[in-house]
Ligand code: ATP
């Protein structure tokens with residue numbers, strides 16, 4: 090019961106932290122937990138959060154969220170059934186928490202900075218302006234028949250209207266399902282069908298990297314295959330003259346007839362806030378559903394403590410809103426905390442590889458949060474693109490999506506951060522809602538270890554499990570990464586397929602949440618992600634994480650990026666196949682580089698870990714969210730290129746053809 094929450098007092102334990110080549114973090118302590126007066130260090134608070142989750146999260150929920158009605162219990166759970174309820178009895182509204190409650194104190198403060206595709210054409214939106222937009226769209230949706238629980242597909246570019254539409258759904262209790270506005274009509278149609286969507290919100294066109302994306306055209310093609318759709322709202326991003334059919338409604342026109350005020354619906358804590366499809370790196374994308382109170386609390390808390398966000402700062406998450414990173418750290422986390430947040434419409438290389446850094450200087454961003462793939466791309470383009478700009482406003486360099494290899498880590502720290510900023514590698518998933526492992530929060534003076542996300546967040550208990558499903562204890566050990574605690578931001582189901590949710594996350598290691606990733610627990614208890622469990626290669630009985638091999642190869646000065654997969658091998662069980670992309674202007678021959686890579690792997694891991702094949706290629710199959718789709722490479726390496734499966738989330742399918750050609754030439 091939350092009444093108990095206020096009376097806790099706890100023992101102090103000293104901080105233990107060891108590190109070799111380490112960085113010192115200088116963040117503020119934890120004023121939020123000031124009344125837990127005896128808890129001075131991160132370790133103390135972390136321990137407390139695991140031992141007393143109800144008190145910990147209950148206390149935070151009361152202080153961080155605005156409730157219409159306070160909750161009666163903090164956590165109720167039947168894990169085997171996948172029934173996980175936080176804050177039962179509580180009522181609230183996410184749009185009120187992200188907008189309305191800031192109006193009295195910061196109505197004129199910037200909520201959004203819209204970094205449009207063309208550099209220097211940014212636009213600003215205050216909390217008051219955002220509130221008005223949300224009210225109008227909420228009225229439009231409600232008056233056109235969108236009901237509580239109704240699914241709304243949002244297929245819009247990164248823009249204030251997108252954020253306002255998501256919050257408008259939240260205001261009336263509709264469930265938004267954002268589909269990345271770069272996906273094909275087919276990919277959009279399958280997501281609309283899966284969620285039985287009645288309402289679609291789109292734009293005439295999108296603009297990215299100077300190129301027009303015909304969004305309305307894709308929606309028309311998708312809706313033709315989706316009888317559930319009753320209405321399509323069309324926002325004018327470019328003003329292009331697009332054909333309008335009987336279901337189509339011009340959004341701005343509809344908004345102009347509506348009041349800017351719309352009474353929010355008071356919703357239950359466990360009502361669904363949104364659903365969102367995973368990146369599809371390992372198979373068919375899953376429609377992950379998140380509930381209101383737990384998700385909001387978790388993203389607000391992680392936002393504040395992982396990035397050490399201070400009032401007045403400008404936070405720059407460049408992820409698209411079509412991914413969970415955009416949901417949690419461009420929208421819900423920052424806005425719930427009353428922050429100023431960036432909406433990045435462009436590409437990291439438009440009009441040139443200096444885009445991010447020119448933007449940081451122009452907009453005076455204090456934090457940047459990006460993906461390792463884009464970092465490697467920019468690293469490949471050279472330091473001069475960074476050195477041109479004054480990046481002194483930056484304090485935090487965040488990263489998420491894939492393992493951040495050492496070379497990219499060093500470059501981020503030294504070249505971008507000029508050894509002044511903290512590199513914050515964050516590990517989490519669509520399913521976890523928010524960041525689970527990251528160097529911060531940590532006690533002042535703690536260290537950052539390069540190349541790993543390190544520390545579990547409050548309330549997160551990583552557990553490593555071996556092939557027999559037994560827990561692996563101690564330090565300097567590896568295993569499947571599971572989470573042995575419950576946290577409020579955890580997904581509640583896969584939309585329309587609760588059984589798949591149970592099978593995927595709760596069955597593999599009973600009593601634990603199975604992440605599907607592997608991890609190494611280093612000395613000092615720091616975690617490094619070794620790659621996806623599906624990607625573990627087993628060579629003559631030795632299990633190898635692909636991330637570790639790639640990390641070594643990426644360190645070679647000529648290598649821009651690499652991806653390693655296993656393939657069936659008569660003698661060894663599995664062999665190792667490496668796909669390597671070289672930097673521009675490389676002088677050494679492929680043979681010389683291949684030899685050097687084999688030698689580096691032999692030295693860094695072991696002789697048996699040396700790749701059997703190294704294929705030099707122009708690109709790797711990235712998903713739209715910036716991850717390498719290794720399952721495709723596995724198929725190619727196993728000579729099964731005709732069975733690639735669902736490739737709808739690939740950024741550039743033509744890359745695959747090039748790799749297949751290269752494979753054939755090699756054999
Ligand atoms: P699908 O589940 O459909 O295969 P996906 O797992 O790529 O797609 P996301 O939820 O967007 O979809 O990505 C989460 C995954 O990204 C993690 O499980 C992990 O494999 C990887 N990841 C995220 N952050 C990190 C990180 N900091 N270090 C290493 N890997 C990371």
Ligand code: MG
Pocket residue numbers: 367518605
């Ligand atoms: Mg996943």
